[in-house]
Amino acid sequence: MSHISAIGTANPSHRFSQSQIADFMTRAMQLSYEDGRKLRAIFNASGISHRHSVLEDYGRSGEFTFYSNAADFEPFPSTSKRLRFFKENALNLSYAAVQNMLGQRPGFDLKSITHLVVVCCTGMYAPGLDVDLVKTLSLSTNVQRTGVNFMGCYAAFNALKVADAFCKADVKAKVLVVCTELCSLHFQKVATEDNLLANALFADGSAAVLVEGETTATPRLRLESFCNELAIEGEGDMAWAIGDLGFEMKLSTYVPDIIKSGIARLTATLLKNIGSDISAIRFFAIHPGGRKILESIEDALGIDKEKNAPAYRVLKNYGNMSSPTVLFVLKDIFDGLTPEHNDQPILSFAFGPGLTLESMVLRIETE
Structure with missing residues (x-):
């Protein structure tokens, strides 16, 4: 058997209302009056009040630090620039989620972690986030590492299936699952139907889960x-x-x-x-x-x-x-x-x- 014994979450410090983000995107996407109304209608119907981002620009009307300050937002950030920013920010957010998780398990020894499963579809580099977590959390250097990459919103299920298999194979297994996504790095300014929908929904966050084969922790x-x-x-x-x-x-x-x-x-x-x-x-x-x-x-x-x-x-x-x-x-x-x-x-x-x-x-x- 396998059990989730702790769950932690974390978000970037930049928190914006849907109205703030809509203001930014209306300007960045250079929307007409009619398209601007359409975007705001999508935002208002989303069921979302606030979102978090590693980028402070979504709450600004100028003096942007990531996007261009030109009227047309050109040059628009390249994939390489976005992935550099991912590498600079993903570790700290992941670490915060793990620390939040440990708050549910006071005294838990991270050295006892036997497996690390890292999930992401919004950024990549190698040596990757898994190696950075091993170093930052002082995990054992022989911890078994697995990456679940580019699978999207359902990927946490595959990570839990992997953790479940590890625990069923070895009842003493202790698996740390970390899911970290910086979706807001991939804002697209071309006013397509797909982009209008995506821009209204996605945000940044991280979650860490401890899965154990044997545990007396409750709940x-x-x-x-x-x-x-x-x-x-x-x-x-x-x-x-x-x-x-x-x-x-x-x-x-x-x-x-x-x-x-x-x-x-x-x-x-x-x-x-x-x-x-x-x-x-x-x-x-x-x-x-x-x-x-x-x-x-x-x-x-x-x-x-x-x-x-x-x-x-x-x-x-x-x-x-x-x-x-x-x-x-x-x-x-x-x-x-x-x-x-x-x-x-x-x-x-x-x-x-x-x-x-x-x-x-x-x-x-x-x-």
Whole structure:
């Protein structure tokens, strides 16, 4: 068996309202009056109040430090410039998430970590973030390192599957999973439908999770079952590519409908594996890819907004941070657990390119 025994999160210090970001993007994208209204309508309908970024420019009206101060924002930052900034900022944010995680496990010895799994789709370099974390956290130099890269918003599920496999192979395994994304580095100023949607949603954040084969820590979450589905018909509706001026997001308005059409079947398969049904689920940890995605899942599964409240809180306060986002939702639930929740299941979902639908059931243990 494997258990999540601690979850930590962190965000950059720069926090902006949707209105502030909309002001910046209206100017940077050089939008017409009509397109500016369209952008603000998308922002207002997003369900997001604030987002965090490693860039201070999104709250400025001039004297930018990352983007050009020319009226047309040219030269626009190259991919190499964005990735240099990623390297300069990803480690500190990841470290902060790990420290936040350790607050739930006072006295835990990081030297006992046997495996490190690092997740990211918004930046890369080598030697990478995994090596930097080994040095900064003073982990053992023979810790086994695994990278889960460029998989998008559902990648935390694959990291947890890897951690689960390690713990099942060795009950003494202690796996540190770190998901760090700096999505805001990849702002695109061409006024396409994809960019308008992406610019309204994505933000920066990091999450760290400790997964152990054996632990007496309480509360803890037992990783009980996983199930995934590939909706090939949505392959062209969500994508992530490396361009000359940053990473480019493909995100169509059809994504909520595609997820809605596949989520009930995926859920039925997952719950059948554990001999349960949707009526037995009290807690939901759903990746808030956007307000419409959350509403589509509620409609498909027949659940109300109250049960989905953790996802809405994360969406409102942080936006979509890609891979760490669902772990923020899980932490929201984890931090509120009491002994009366023992043996209750948590049903969790995340989605990404492919179009990929991931799901898992976790079992609460408070004894």
